[in-house]
Amino acid sequence: MNVIVTGAAGLVGAEVCVRLAVAGHNVLGLTHHRKPPFPTTPSVQWFAADVTRPDLGLPPRSVDRLRADRCVLVHAAAVTAFGRDDSVYDAVNVGGTAHALALAGRGEMPFVHISTAYVDQPYANGYERSKAAAESLVHGSGVDAVVIRPSIVVGAEATGAIRLFRHMYVLLRLVLEGKVGVLPGRYDACLDLVPVDRVADLVTDVVQRFGEVRNSTLPAIAGSPVTLRECSEVFAEYPSFRVPRFVPPDVFRPDALPDTQRRYHDRVVRLYEPYLRSRTVFDDSATRAFHGRRPELTGVAHLRRLLDYCLAMGYLR
Numbered sequence: 001m002n003v004i005v006t007g008a009a010g011l012v013g014a015e016v017c018v019r020l021a022v023a024g025h026n027v028l029g030l031t032h033h034r035k036p037p038f039p040t041t042p043s044v045q046w047f048a049a050d051v052t053r054p055d056l057g058l059p060p061r062s063v064d065r066l067r068a069d070r071c072v073l074v075h076a077a078a079v080t081a082f083g084r085d086d087s088v089y090d091a092v093n094v095g096g097t098a099h100a101l102a103l104a105g106r107g108e109m110p111f112v113h114i115s116t117a118y119v120d121q122p123y124a125n126g127y128e129r130s131k132a133a134a135e136s137l138v139h140g141s142g143v144d145a146v147v148i149r150p151s152i153v154v155g156a157e158a159t160g161a162i163r164l165f166r167h168m169y170v171l172l173r174l175v176l177e178g179k180v181g182v183l184p185g186r187y188d189a190c191l192d193l194v195p196v197d198r199v200a201d202l203v204t205d206v207v208q209r210f211g212e213v214r215n216s217t218l219p220a221i222a223g224s225p226v227t228l229r230e231c232s233e234v235f236a237e238y239p240s241f242r243v244p245r246f247v248p249p250d251v252f253r254p255d256a257l258p259d260t261q262r263r264y265h266d267r268v269v270r271l272y273e274p275y276l277r278s279r280t281v282f283d284d285s286a287t288r289a290f291h292g293r294r295p296e297l298t299g300v301a302h303l304r305r306l307l308d309y310c311l312a313m314g315y316l317r
């Protein structure tokens with residue numbers, strides 16, 4: 001099978017490329033600014049692309065060849081950082097999906113779209129709004145598609161390993177190093193931390209068994225969320241970590257924080273605040289019916305594994 005992967009140098013995209021190649025498929029990994037995550041191999045070729053441009057900025061000859069090859073298109077490219085301008089999310093996450101769909105539609109390519117589990121509730125930020133808009137485009141496109149909705153993607157189940165420490169990991173470091181001691185949040189809020197291998201395995205399975213799940217939506221979740229209370233208890237098991245205090249969001253006052261903490265709050269914590277009060281538990285029955293496997297570790301055991309990996313890599317001390 002021939003498979004195009006956008007966002008191929010990203011956290012999820014790179015893992016998907018590896019799995020597809022190991023399964024014997026020919027992969028065209030479309031990168032952007034970031035370098036390819038591993039060298040070209042006989043089964044994985046890299047090509048620079050820009051999803052904000054028609055045909056993803058690919059030369060017409062390449063587009064003709066991809067259409068003739070009847071590729072499957074996995075669309076994982078997105079701006080995933082929070083706090084960016086709406087215009088950026090619109091151009092990349094919404095416009096990029098429109099361009100990827102146009103390419104898929106003209107080439108009759110099955111389309112595997114990576115969305116987010118958080119599109120189904122009031123949007124916490126511009127990123128989520130753009131991911132919901134992108135998903136609507138997929139549903140309205142007439143292209144044969146499967147939508148995969150990961151929750152919060154973190155290190156691998158068996159090892160805790162992750163290639164890029166970003167997003168929640170940045171918040172985690174600020175908290176555990178004591179740079180932020182008080183956060184708005186509810187101790188009964190829960191985080192669904194899905195191992196990156198779980199997401200990549202599911203995407204690979206969907207590519208290979210597309211016909212079985214055509215036009216469906218599959219959550220990619222851990223299914224064993226951890227509450228902030230459990231997180232605090234796990235943090236307390238590590239002598240070098242500072243354990244944060246969560247204050248109910250309705251009484252939390254950022255202006256009462258010491259200057260440095262307030263700056264961290266304004267730059268980072270504020271972006272994650274909706275997740276620190278969310279009690280959403282996702283339903284992945286459709287995914288389990290298709291893919292069977294859920295992570296075996298409980299959320300708390302997996303959290304320990306993630307922290308151990310961060311310590312082993314020197315990301316946390």
Ligand SMILES: NC(=O)c1ccc[n+]([C@@H]2O[C@H](COP(=O)([O-])OP(=O)(O)OC[C@H]3O[C@@H](n4cnc5c(N)ncnc54)[C@H](OP(=O)(O)O)[C@@H]3O)[C@@H](O)[C@H]2O)c1
Pocket residue numbers: 006007008009010011012013031032033034035049050051052075076077078079080081092096114115116117131149150151152153154164167
């Ligand atoms: N990570 C999570 O927790 C999470 C949770 C739910 C859903 N998701 C979704 O899963 C998908 C993959 O996420 P990820 O965690 O792998 O994110 P990621 O590591 O940020 O990867 C996204 C990739 O998209 C590329 N990209 C950005 N702008 C582009 C453009 N104009 N043209 C082409 N490529 C562009 C980026 O390349 P450059 O860096 O080189 O610009 C990056 O490699 C995304 O759709 C995301 O919304 C992620």
